[in-house]
Amino acid sequence: MIEINKVSKWYGEFQVLTDCSTSVAKGEVVVVCGPSGSGKSTLIKCVNGLEPFQSGTISVEGTSVGDPKTNLPKLRARVGMVFQNFELFPHLSITENLCLAQEKVLGRNHDEAMEKGLKLLDRVGLKAHAGKFPGQLSGGQQQRVAIARALAMDPIAMLFDEPTSALDPEMVNEVLDVMVQLAKEGMTMMCVTHEMGFARKVANRVIFMDRGSIVEDAHKDEFFGQPRSERAQAFLSKILHH
Amino acid sequence: MNLHIDWGVLLQESPTGDGPYWKLLLTGLKWTTATALSGWLLALVIGAVAGVIRTAPIRALALLADAYVEVFRNIPFLVQLFFWFFVLPEILPAGAGRWMKQDMPYPEFLTAAVGLGLFTGARVAEQVKSGILSLSRGQKNAGLALGLTLPQTYRHVLLPMAFRIVIPPLTSEFMNTFKNSAVALAIGLTELTFQMKQMVEYSSQVIVTIFAVTVLYMFMALLVNRLMAWIERRARVPGMIAGGGK
Ligand SMILES: Nc1ncnc2c1ncn2[C@@H]1O[C@H](COP(=O)(O)OP(=O)(O)O)[C@@H](O)[C@H]1O
Ligand SMILES: [Mg+2]
Numbered sequence: 001m002i003e004i005n006k007v008s009k010w011y012g013e014f015q016v017l018t019d020c021s022t023s024v025a026k027g028e029v030v031v032v033c034g035p036s037g038s039g040k041s042t043l044i045k046c047v048n049g050l051e052p053f054q055s056g057t058i059s060v061e062g063t064s065v066g067d068p069k070t071n072l073p074k075l076r077a078r079v080g081m082v083f084q085n086f087e088l089f090p091h092l093s094i095t096e097n098l099c100l101a102q103e104k105v106l107g108r109n110h111d112e113a114m115e116k117g118l119k120l121l122d123r124v125g126l127k128a129h130a131g132k133f134p135g136q137l138s139g140g141q142q143q144r145v146a147i148a149r150a151l152a153m154d155p156i157a158m159l160f161d162e163p164t165s166a167l168d169p170e171m172v173n174e175v176l177d178v179m180v181q182l183a184k185e186g187m188t189m190m191c192v193t194h195e196m197g198f199a200r201k202v203a204n205r206v207i208f209m210d211r212g213s214i215v216e217d218a219h220k221d222e223f224f225g226q227p228r229s230e231r232a233q234a235f236l237s238k239i240l241h242h
Numbered sequence: 243m244n245l246h247i248d249w250g251v252l253l254q255e256s257p258t259g260d261g262p263y264w265k266l267l268l269t270g271l272k273w274t275t276a277t278a279l280s281g282w283l284l285a286l287v288i289g290a291v292a293g294v295i296r297t298a299p300i301r302a303l304a305l306l307a308d309a310y311v312e313v314f315r316n317i318p319f320l321v322q323l324f325f326w327f328f329v330l331p332e333i334l335p336a337g338a339g340r341w342m343k344q345d346m347p348y349p350e351f352l353t354a355a356v357g358l359g360l361f362t363g364a365r366v367a368e369q370v371k372s373g374i375l376s377l378s379r380g381q382k383n384a385g386l387a388l389g390l391t392l393p394q395t396y397r398h399v400l401l402p403m404a405f406r407i408v409i410p411p412l413t414s415e416f417m418n419t420f421k422n423s424a425v426a427l428a429i430g431l432t433e434l435t436f437q438m439k440q441m442v443e444y445s446s447q448v449i450v451t452i453f454a455v456t457v458l459y460m461f462m463a464l465l466v467n468r469l470m471a472w473i474e475r476r477a478r479v480p481g482m483i484a485g486g487g488k
Binding site for chain 1: 378380381383384385386387388389390391394398399402403406479480481482
């Protein structure tokens with residue numbers, strides 16, 4: 001469903017991504033990990049065209065992301081994205097956050113959007129907070145709302161960029177639980193995360209990035225069993241034993 | 243100068259033919275308010291547009307808006323007014339220039355209001371731009387990632403927060419429009435400071451005149467301040483620290 005083919009990207013002289021190739025099949029869950037600054041966020045933002053790239057191709061269900069003729073808003077509306085810092089819209093209530101794009105992008109009427117939004121809010125366990133504002137919720141609750149907001153668009157795939165790393169430790173699980181549930185229901189997911197417990201539980205494949213390159217791209221058992229590259233081994237031992 | 247204070251002078255007939263002196267000041271107040279308010283409305287529109295353009299990804303337009311802000315912020319308002327009033331009619335094509343000099347209604351007022359709008363608009367644009375830039379880049383990405391177009395993202399995501407953040411600096415810009423409107427006395431607009439000068443000249447009651455005019459300016463500043471505080475209260479976002487961005 002997501003095909004990434006020899007993608008390279010530069011910020012001026014600095015090469016952030018070097019010949020990255022991988023793919024995510026329908027229903028597959030792929031975890032992307034690697035040291036900070038290795039280009040994980042950049043790669044995942046290239047998938048829905050939030051970051052342009054200079055060479056290579058990315059296609060989502062056959063639509064080429066880098067093609068200037070592609071209607072990016074339309075493509076993005078079909079790919080959900082969840083950010084490290086939640087990025088709920090602070091001036092809008094929870095239900096308004098859930099309805100905004102449904103109405104403005106998909107053209108749903110307010111009642112439809114509301115019904116969908118409340119159903120998803122219930123699913124992430126936050127129905128009681130519908131009338132509140134983002135600033136009145138905890139980080140974990142905000143991130144669950146952000147997931148619900150993305151799901152309200154009926155996405156064909158979901159991208160996560162370190163969805164739990166800005167959270168206090170006691171809130172990590174409430175967000176991971178929602179993501180595990182989603183994976184089990186067959187959602188296609190590409191997740192940048194260092195939560196290896198999550199990866200073990202639901203990932204099909206694990207991608208390890210270092211200095212802008214995909215160093216390892218392996219089935220989860222293989223990755224956790226015996227990563228081939230030294231860098232991946234070093235990284236794994238660091239995050240698993242701290 | 244007459245240091246004998248006579249409050250009764252406000253009720254005396256002025257030799258300008260405008261009725262008693264209090265009426266003279268009232269006319270001034272009327273023009274000051276009209277100039278400041280229309281200048282402010284114009285400044286809000288121009289400033290919002292220019293501020294947005296300066297953060298948008300169309301380079302040529304952004305440069306143009308940058309140039310506007312630099313020019314209008316860095317030339318004294320008095321010089322700008324002289325330019326619009328005395329120079330512009332001379333350099334326009336003959337027909338338009340003649341219209342400005344002979345047929346344009348309320349020439350002093352219109353020139354002052356538009357001039358003030360352009361001058362203040364550059365300052366508002368600066369505030370709007372910094373308000374937008376103070377929002378995290380993630381907010382824009384979140385809007386776009388949901389499928390909103392860039393204009394929709396500005397309209398529904400970025401601008402509502404940016405305007406909330408810049409209410410305090412905009413309050414002082416709004417108050418400045420009242421103060422700056424006094425500069426228009428130089429092109430003959432009979433606003434409050436102009437009338438103050440007249441009253442001082444004819445009545446010699448310097449202290450009474452200046453006291454009355456000071457009270458009127460302070461009263462206007464207070465009104466603007468209260469109005470903006472009310473708007474700020476109404477726009478407050480539940481769960482957020484007042485005026486705080488991220
Ligand atoms: N807008 C930018 N301009 C220049 N360099 C950037 C920009 N954004 C990210 N980078 C650099 O690109 C590299 C990869 O960043 P990122 O994709 O955020 O890494 P990760 O998500 O793996 O921590 C980092 O070295 C970062 O400093
Ligand atoms: Mg990152």
